[in-house]
Amino acid sequence: MSTTTPSSVPATDASPGTGSVNPSDPSADEIATLARAVTGAVDLDDAAWRRYLHGLPGVDRVGADARAATLGTRSIKTTSKAWALDTIIRMVDLTTLEGADTAGKVRSLAAKAVRPEPDDPSCPSAAAVCVYNDLVPVAVEALAGTGVKVAAVSTAFPSGRASRAVRLADTADAVQAGADEIDMVIDRGAFLSGRYAQVFDDIVAVREACHADGRDAHLKVILETGELVTYDNVRRASWLAMLAGADFIKTSTGKISPAATLPVTVVMLEAVRDFRAATGRQVGVKPAGGIRTSKDAIKYLVAVNETVGEDWLDPDWFRFGASSLLNDVLMQRQKLSTGAYSGPDYVTVD
Template identity: 85%
Template sequence: MSTTTPTSVAETGRAGTGTAPATPGAADRSASEIADLARSVTGSASLDDTAWRRYLHGLPGVDKVGADGRAAALSTRSIKTTSKAWALDTIIRMVDLTTLEGADTPGKVRALAAKAVRPEPADPTCPSAAAVCVYNDLVPVAVEALAGTGVKVAAVSTAFPSGRASRAVRLADTRDAVEAGADEIDMVIDRGAFLSGRYSQVYEDIVAVREECRANGRHAHLKVILETGELATYDNVRRASWLAMLAGADFIKTSTGKISPAATLPVTIVMLEAVRDFRALTGVPIGVKPAGGIRTSKDAIKYLVAVNETAGADWLDPDWFRFGASSLLNDVLMQRNKLATGTYWGPDYVTVD
């Protein structure tokens, strides 16, 4: 039950007050603080594969039937009127508006950036999206288009989506994006290493990428993509979540969007339980980002319900919860207008990106 035995960890980490997480959370922990925390939590000085296996496999298991049942039960919540209005605006504020295609161009990224800043140009009360998420080479375009708007630039790096490149290449990829001004780096873990039990390699990868995010006085937030569709079991999702959090992730993210299944509600709930327990143990809040496959307001609201009733209200904030999505925003805008005017827009009233 090492996940929740406070012991000395509470003192080495931040104070676990249970109040709102302090922004920017894990970002300003030093590399040595992170390593100390990992050693203290795992109870091992070496942090080798054996130590990680002993720790990660000692986490409480996840019963799949029960986890799926819990997700199904939360899905029956009926969110109407004022609570729906609040939820829709909150979803917009949490969206990482994403384009990750080989055919992406500067023009497309600029269009997406404009939409992220003002999703509904006719309505000044409509909030901006959280970020625009692009491939590395388009970071400069996004940075220029979003300068001064408060909308962040997120870059998928580390040989996204497979991550199948040498560590040097993946780090160079990250450096590229950070130097081009990306505020947030969405890295992928080496699923092959994870599935073959080379946990220390995954840990060291994340630590190294995190160092790149903070090189030269920069402070890019690090989102660690677990690619839960390839990890296959909820037990693996829980283990990968803890490994990433202990390696210094600011966010844990479900998926690249390139693998099916991408984000699912039960997987996201398992990750929300992990961040909840991690904060209880260490005092450090970590964000969660489901990505891929969330296309409708109705689905996104289920995720907000799950956040509210699993991790708690502290996570109902774009600093701690994001949606990686492309088509979701349009559906939210249409629902938002329906709620305000009673009339449902056709798709011609929202922009095709």
């Protein structure tokens, strides 16, 4: 699997993680300037993007799958497992994205995010609670002063099939309601049709909406990798999103299959590693959908450590989008401390 940075990318000094999701806050003009410098283009039209994105090093699918399989066989010691379980909890975006969601369910989820194990004050809080726009005010009120973020899915989630005006209004609604983070979806139809300039401009516009009126919502860009078909497309979409100013790149909405997979996440981790080496800007990664057990989540932590290093082993730079993962992690954590598993009902929010 190639890990070579494109020769057209200007090398700069890489910046280590600083504990901030977005250490730099480039404007739309600065984003366009960086994109032109990286692509070597004067006009960022579809032809220029095609030349650049299709010139990225190809991904050896067999090699990527083999690499992920190898990472998945790593074993860790008991002390490392305790650290890993607490780290996973701190990285979880506890998520409910169902049409039947209620304010009561969101309040319960928020309480669980703040105190996942009520009887154990050493248990860390989750990173965020992720909800639909209309429930953002409920989550904001429930999480006020806790340090747990409120994330909102936006831009006509999960399809992204709406005009730019509608998607920007959707984003503005969530940001004005107090969302700390916006999880947007790209227009996969546009991307797969080669309308790369449109996708780039969409992301830049949404990012501007995240910062309108003095707001500072961080932007996670969902690639919906299960619909991108090839690993080469995953790498291309990752670079396009990062050049457009994404704070995070995210695998999936969780609404289609396959959602997050370890090989796809490794490809995205290599992309953020190479992007930081090339531009000095660090971008986070969020696999979402289908990660249900602590055993699986630990494989992702190993992939992070061995692919991009310790700088990304922090909730500011790596997240899990999950609804049921936290329950299994809590049961495994209780097993380490007590020697026995609690029943699943003990850790279930419903």
